[in-house]
Amino acid sequence: MEASVPNEPPSFEQAMLPHLDAAYNLARWLLRHEQDAEDAVQEAFLRAYRAFGRFRGGDGRAWLLTIVRNVCFTQLRRNHPSVVREVFEDDLHGSTFDPGEVNALVWRETKAAQLQLALDKLAPEFREVIVLHEIEGLAYREIALVSDIPIGTVMSRLARARRKLQTELQALARKETTHGL
């Protein structure tokens, strides 16, 4: 499993280090802390290196991000047990999700800082799918690989995450209006 065999590309370095920013971005959003994110990324790369013999080519970014998110969730469970509760609901009712009405006005008027705040308030599992889809640009299929959930669950979780985000934004906007008055 040594990756140093010559003429056997790609090496671990070639396959995985280009995804350093993707790894850091996910860890930074999940852990919401710079130093914690750096530590998680470093640990994830070490684990990835040890497991690289099991990497069968293909989507290197998804493979690495799976390890990153697992390291992050382990850390969240250890340090903030109250934050992490498994999101079972959407797995049970995967097919019955209702995307609801998207309030265009809310989204047009939202400020960047509010949106970031709202995203920080979501449960990590919901934040995860938003980050992977909206920021990292992953397709449903890739998110299913990273988070190890069925594609149907990716769809419903993403729909619920977007809806929750809108609810948070509306709450933040209400707060601001009240304080403004």
Added chain:
Amino acid sequence: MDCNEIRRLLEAATDGELDVAHQLAVEEHLGRCPLCARAVEGIHARRTALQTALPRFTAPPALAEKVRSALRNEGAPVRTSASQSKRADVFPLWRVTGLAASLAMALFVGYTWGGSRVRTQALVDEAVSDHVRSLQANHLMDVASTDQHTVKPWFAGKLAFSPPVTDLAGVGFPLVGGRLERVAGQDAAALVYRRRQHAINLFIWPARREAAPPVTRERDGYNVVSWTDGSFNFLAVSEIPAVELADFAEEIRQATP
């Protein structure tokens, strides 16, 4: 399909995750249902807000070196390379391009929801299947040469236009050959480049009939990037990571006067 069924598909449709048949059904419905069309406007507003407001954090410069040194301690053969850190410097610039591309894409999708979007999807589908076929049928090249001065004349007499041919071996994308293809109902030059053991197909065809939309997307594990320079349309497709394909596209753009 009625409005309820359409509503359940809207998120997947605007995410570009529907199969062609459902996508067409949704678009056909949107053309005659103002209520559902308004729902799509909301979804576009949300996407614009998310993509402009949420930062993609980039790894602090020191982190790359920390990871490398941790890997070296683990016995991994990792270079202390300066070329990698140079790449990292270039990356944020690329992100800006990427963001501009996604904004352009969002605008494009937002304003020409309808026929053009169907054509865009068809173009992406076609390019990916051309790419896959070229690999499967072992028909990657009709002219195999790493010399742009051999490849370019080869197209003369076979195409009504003269495609720009550039070798990018210097930046890690050696040209390995070319062949003829049909793209969007027109004759196109397919240039084949290599990245490690992967092939990149770059389709080039005249833009005079219709300019290619700026697209960056993934389909069935293949990444697709397209753009136009006014005279020619370009579409690159490959299984290499999206980031690398974007680098490739940027190199081609810079090399094409």
